[in-house]
Structure formats: structure tokens, C-alpha cells
Amino acid sequence: MSLLSDSYKKQKLTKEEAMIYDLMKPKNRRTFLKMSDRKRKKVVKQIIKKLERKHVDVSELMKAEDMADNLKKKYAMMNEEKKMTSNAKGTVTAKTDELFTKNSGGISGASGKSRLVNEGFEEMRKVAAQQADKMMEAESRYEKKEKRSIEEAQREYLSRMSAATADAAGKAVQSSTSRKLAASAGNVISQIAAAAASMVMAIIPIMLPVILIIVVLVVILTIIFGSVALNEEQTDEYGTYEVSATVLQYRDKILNELKKYGKEEYIDLMLAVVQQESGGTGNDIFRASESLGLKPGTISVDESISQGVKIMCKNMTDKRVNVSSTGDIAHIRVALQAYNYGGGYITYINDGKDGSWTQENALSYQKKMASQTRTGSSAKILGPYAYGDAYYTDHVLRYYSPAGSSKTSAEVKGINVTERLKWLFPEGIPTTETAARSYMQTISVPIYTQAGQKSSMNITVHKKLVNAYRQAFEGMYKIRFPVDAGTTAAYCWRQMASNATKQSYHSYGSCIDINWNSNPATYTGGSYNPGHDPMSITSDVVKIWADAGFFWGGAWDGYFRDYMHFTYTNN
Incomplete structure (x- = not known):
């Protein structure tokens, strides 16, 4: 296949x-381009499903790719402008900085900016x-195996036919009473064998579709039942998907309901349940109406929160x-599965x-x-039997970062500052971006905007500091301290x-640096006006971060102070 042909075929691909x-x-x-449109569509669908099981949001990945392409195009245009206008160097540099400031969270300087744009998507890619x-290599192995299966079936069929013919000839020779009759019989049998062989060769092309159908059926059964085995694998990766803003809008209401049971610390778990159940859409966000004997979606938001929180707290305290x-994942899984199946599940496993x-x-x-089974994608996603979601615990926990997955804030604070x-990094401080990135985790935290919006x-x-960061942001959220996402970064x-x-x-x-436009460092200039500028760090914010185990750069001794800066290692 020529490169021109490849390019032409690629143009016909969907996004x-x-x-x-x-x-x-x-x-x-x-190999991908050689596939028929139907098969290629099927393969892509399978890849996307596998990515979803790996917690990769394909739509977000596509957005990231588009952003990267757009930036490349903008830089290409700027470079052309620079070439055409010899005196435009300052203008081009200014436009470049402006573009990166807009797309990289306000961090200036050309070095590493393109990496910042795609930083959150490096692992997804x-x-x-x-x-x-992996899917394409599996396809290649399957095609080779399928070809071998057909060839082996042909050889086996021919071998059996030849053996049967030879056996018949031997018996005819043994039963003959004269050498002449035996010779005659041998000739007849030889002719029969030749005719049978010709017949087999003629039949094989007709049998090939049948053989192919059998092979395909075996593969389909493997996929159907193999998918169950795949889903049976328990994951220990939590919080790799983020709770959406649509769900976070109910945080305060759910928190108030949890206070009735003294379970406020489980707010993130409840938000994860809502994310899985409804994504925060509709009124019955906990999908709890049926537990009240009502039709799905027939209760209000407040009623749904009340019933959903009640059921989960009842399961957890059983x-x-x-x-x-919050880190007791083994028992949280029981409570979650009972939320999906009903309380009978707890009795069943006991x-x-x-x-x-x-x-x-x-x-x-x-x-x-x-009472019946499932087939196709629903069987793979929910389990092979038509009752609830057999993989519900994994589906919820992908939105939940438990305290048990890292040190709690108290333990984080307990580490001597010189040892932090x-x-x-027990194996040594990383010296490359790739090495450092393996220690990192991207999380979603609640904020109030400058306009006072949730x-x-x-x-x-760093993965070990996930809960400490969460605690600090929840503290700022509680006192409604405004955070500008565009001038805040860790x-x-x-x-x-x-x-x-x-x-x-x-x-x-x-x-982390917070609201750096309103909280400068002494070496950058600018004014720091707490009490006058609502975005400036206050003493309440300093206390919140200190409770989470962080030092404030604004409290450093001497001339050098960094009011935007909160640091776990006091550096």
C-alpha cells in the first residue's frame, strides 16, 4: 500500500x-487502514470500552489533542509572522507569552509551556x-490463528478420509479368496480413493464458510464469557475519575444530611455514589425512589439526598x-454493593x-x-445476570480517593520536616519530569470563584499528599475563600x-501557589492587601493549610517572603 493510499484512507476515518x-x-x-469500515468501527468501539475500564475519558482526550493541534497552528502562524517581519520580534514574543498565559494557567515563560497544556493528559495518551x-496486535494474532485453524481443519478432514479409505482397502484385501480378486478389488478401491479425494477437494471450498462460522462462534463465546472474567478483576486504583461540577453543586446539601448521622467525613464517598448513579442530573440524584416503593425518578432532590444518605449510613453502620x-475500603465495598443490590446482600455474604x-x-x-441473563455490552458492564450491577463497587470507587490510599493529614503532619x-521519594528525588510524574495524581477540589459561585x-x-490537599481546599471552600483556578497551581x-x-x-x-496575582513574592513586586483584596491570603487560610501540614511562604523570616506559596517541605 502506498503512502498516498494511506493518506487518502486516513482522510475517510471518523474523528x-x-x-x-x-x-x-x-x-x-x-493493518488498521486495511480493515473494512465495519470491522474498524468495531475495533475502535472495543478500544474505547477498554479505555473506559482503564478510566480514560476519550472525549477529554480528544479535546486535549485538539488543543495541542490548535496551539501548534498558532505557533506556526507566529513563526511565519516573525520571518516576514524582521522588526516584529518583540511583538511575536509578547503574543507567544499571551497565548501561553491563557492556555497554561497563567504560568509565564516559553520553556515547558506546551507540556503544561497537555500535562493532565500525558498518562491518558x-x-x-x-x-x-494491544488491540491491533491481538487482531493480528487472531487472524493468524484463524488461518491456521482453517488449514488444520482441512488437513484433519483429508487425513480422516484417507485413513477411512485405506482401512476399507485393507479389509477388502483380507476378505478376498484369490489374489486376482484382491488385485481387482485393490484397483477398484484405488479408483474409489481417487474419486473420494477429488470429492473432498471439491467439498472443501463449500465447507470453508461452515468452518469459519464455527470459528467465529467460538470467538464470540470467548468474548462473552471472557468479558466476565475480565470484569472479575478487582482494581486497587481509586479516584482516577473526577466528580463533575454538576455533582459538586449538591455538596453542601449532602454534607448537611450527613451531619444528622455524624458521618460528615464520608462526603466524598457520597459524591462518588451520586456521580455513578446520576452524574448529578435529574431530581433523584441518588436514584433512591425505588427504595421507597415509588417509580424511578419520582422524588425531589432533597428527598433523594435524604433517602440515599440514609441507606448508605445504615449499610455502613450495620x-x-x-x-x-474513610479508608476502610473492604467494608465500604460491602456497603456500596448493598446499596445497589439491597440489604439482602449483607445477609447473603454472612x-x-x-x-x-x-x-x-x-x-x-x-x-x-x-430471572434472566444479559448479553452484549450490558453483560460486560453490569454482569451476566439481569439484576443490579455486579461491578458497582469499582464503578463508584473510580470517583473516590479514600484516606486509606495515602497518609491521613495527621500522619502527614507527623513526619519530621527534615525527613519529608x-x-x-524513598527511592531518591526524581531528576526527570517522567520520573516525577509517576508520583503525581490529578484530583478535583471544590472552590468558590471570585464571583462567589460554587x-x-x-x-x-504528590500522591501521598492527596488528602492533605483535599482537606485544605475543603477548609477554604467552607469559609468561602475565593480561588482563581487560572492563577493557582501545584x-x-x-x-x-x-x-x-x-x-x-x-x-x-x-x-502550591494560590491566587498569585493577589499574593506576590518579594522578588516579583506587586501588592499584598489582605482585608482589602478578597483574593489575598488571610490568617484563616494560613491556619487551614497549617492544619493540613503545610508551611506558608508569607511567614518566612527576613526579606524574602512568598505570600502565594504553601509548602509541605517548607521550601
Whole structure:
């Protein structure tokens, strides 16, 4: 296939197909283009499903790719302008800085800016590329195996026919009473064998479709039942999807309801349930109307929150479950599965069993309660039996970052300040962006905007400090301190702004700058006016971050102060 042909075929791909194509290794792209439109569509669909199981949002990935393409085009145009206008160097540089300031959260300086734009999507691209290549390689192996199966079937059929013919000939020779009759019989049998062989060769082309159908049926059965085995794998990755702003708008209402049960610390778990159940759309956000004996979606938001929180708190405090903390994932899984299946599930796993959640007993209970089976994608997503969601716990926990997945704020504070960097990086401080990125996690935190509106923003931080950052942002959210997402950032692989020969501690995800336009450093100039500028750091905000284990750069001794800066290592 020529490169021109490849280019022509690529133009005919859908947007999703083109994105998957670009992620593949060159050797897999040709195979991808050779596929029929129908098969290619099926393969892309399978890749996207696998990515969803890996918690990769394809729509967000496509947006990121579009953003990167747009930036490349804008830079190309700027470079052309620079070439054409010899005296325009200052203008082009100014436009470049303006473009990056707009698209990289206000961080200036050309070095590393394009990386900042795609920072949150680096891992998604890597996972997507791996899945695309894995699927194409599996397709290639399947085609080779299918070809071998057909050839082996042909050989086996011919072998059996030849053996049967030879056996018949031997018996005829043995039963003959004269050599002449035997010879005659041998000739006849030889003719029969030749005719049979000709017949077999004529029949084989007719049988090929039948053989193919059998092979396809085997593959389909493998996919259907193999998908169950795939879903049975329990994941230990939590919080890799973020709760949407649509769900976060109900945070205060849900928190007030949790206070009735003394369970405020489980607010993030409740938000994860809402994200899975409804995504925050409609009135019955907890999908709790049926537990009241009513039709789906027939209760108000307040009624849904009241009933949903009641059921979850009841499950968590059941003496057979007894969730002990926000990090007690083993028992949280039982409470979650019972929220989806009903309280009968708790009884089921305690009846002669150890009372623990397992994927096996979630599937067995589903089978026990179902009156019919599922097929296709619904079986893969929800389980093979038509009752509830056998994979509900994983589906909820992908939106939840439990305290058990990292140190709690109290434990974080307990690390001696001189040992904190070593605690964050026990195998040594990373010296490359790739190495540092493996320690990071992007999380969603609630904020109030400058206009006083409830919102949320994403920040990338060290995995061990996830809960400490969450605690601090929840504290600022509680006192309604406004945060400008465009001038607030944590992890960023770069040199120090005050000393270009040293690596910034932002590179380690251990510090954050908040509202930097209103909270300058002494070396940058600008005014710091707490009490007058609502975006300036106040003493209440300093206390909130101190309670989470962070030092404030505005309290450093001497001339050098950094009012925007909160740091875990006091650097």
C-alpha cells in the first residue's frame, strides 16, 4: 500500500478513528487502514470500552489533542509572522507569552509551556496508545490463528478420509479368496480413493464458510464469557475519575444530611455514589425512589439526598459491616454493593460466609436474584445476570480517593520536616519530569470563584499528599475563600522562579501557589492587601493549610517572603 493510499484512507476515518490511528505504532496503522469500515468501527468501539475500564475519558482526550493541534497552528502562524517581519520580534514574543498565559494557567515563560497544556493528559495518551496497539496486535494474532485453524481443519478432514479409505482397502484385501480378486478389488478401491479425494477437494471450498462460522462462534463465546472474567478483576486504583461540577453543586446539601448521622467525613464517598448513579442530573440524584416503593425518578432532590444518605449510613453502620474509616475500603465495598443490590446482600455474604465483599460473591448473588441473563455490552458492564450491577463497587470507587490510599493529614503532619522529602521519594528525588510524574495524581477540589459561585478545579499533586490537599481546599471552600483556578497551581516541572539554577519544589508536587496575582513574592513586586483584596491570603487560610501540614511562604523570616506559596517541605 502506498503512502498516498494511506493518506487518502486516513482522510475517510471518523474523528475517533483518526485519533486511535495517530496513537498506534506505525506497523499497526497499515493493518488498521486495511480493515473494512465495519470491522474498524468495531475495533475502535472495543478500544474505547477498554479505555473506559482503564478510566480514560476519550472525549477529554480528544479535546486535549485538539488543543495541542490548535496551539501548534498558532505557533506556526507566529513563526511565519516573525520571518516576514524582521522588526516584529518583540511583538511575536509578547503574543507567544499571551497565548501561553491563557492556555497554561497563567504560568509565564516559553520553556515547558506546551507540556503544561497537555500535562493532565500525558498518562491518558500513554494508556490509550498501549490499548490501541494491544488491540491491533491481538487482531493480528487472531487472524493468524484463524488461518491456521482453517488449514488444520482441512488437513484433519483429508487425513480422516484417507485413513477411512485405506482401512476399507485393507479389509477388502483380507476378505478376498484369490489374489486376482484382491488385485481387482485393490484397483477398484484405488479408483474409489481417487474419486473420494477429488470429492473432498471439491467439498472443501463449500465447507470453508461452515468452518469459519464455527470459528467465529467460538470467538464470540470467548468474548462473552471472557468479558466476565475480565470484569472479575478487582482494581486497587481509586479516584482516577473526577466528580463533575454538576455533582459538586449538591455538596453542601449532602454534607448537611450527613451531619444528622455524624458521618460528615464520608462526603466524598457520597459524591462518588451520586456521580455513578446520576452524574448529578435529574431530581433523584441518588436514584433512591425505588427504595421507597415509588417509580424511578419520582422524588425531589432533597428527598433523594435524604433517602440515599440514609441507606448508605445504615449499610455502613450495620454491625455486620461496620465501616471504620474513610479508608476502610473492604467494608465500604460491602456497603456500596448493598446499596445497589439491597440489604439482602449483607445477609447473603454472612450466611455461612465470612461477610466480606468479593467479586465472586457479587456475581453469585446476582445470579441467585436474576430471572434472566444479559448479553452484549450490558453483560460486560453490569454482569451476566439481569439484576443490579455486579461491578458497582469499582464503578463508584473510580470517583473516590479514600484516606486509606495515602497518609491521613495527621500522619502527614507527623513526619519530621527534615525527613519529608525523603518520605515523599524513598527511592531518591526524581531528576526527570517522567520520573516525577509517576508520583503525581490529578484530583478535583471544590472552590468558590471570585464571583462567589460554587465550582471545582483540577490540581496535580504528590500522591501521598492527596488528602492533605483535599482537606485544605475543603477548609477554604467552607469559609468561602475565593480561588482563581487560572492563577493557582501545584505540580509543575520547572526551575525556581528566584533561582534558575535550582529545581523548583513545585516539580515534586509538594507545594502550591494560590491566587498569585493577589499574593506576590518579594522578588516579583506587586501588592499584598489582605482585608482589602478578597483574593489575598488571610490568617484563616494560613491556619487551614497549617492544619493540613503545610508551611506558608508569607511567614518566612527576613526579606524574602512568598505570600502565594504553601509548602509541605517548607521550601
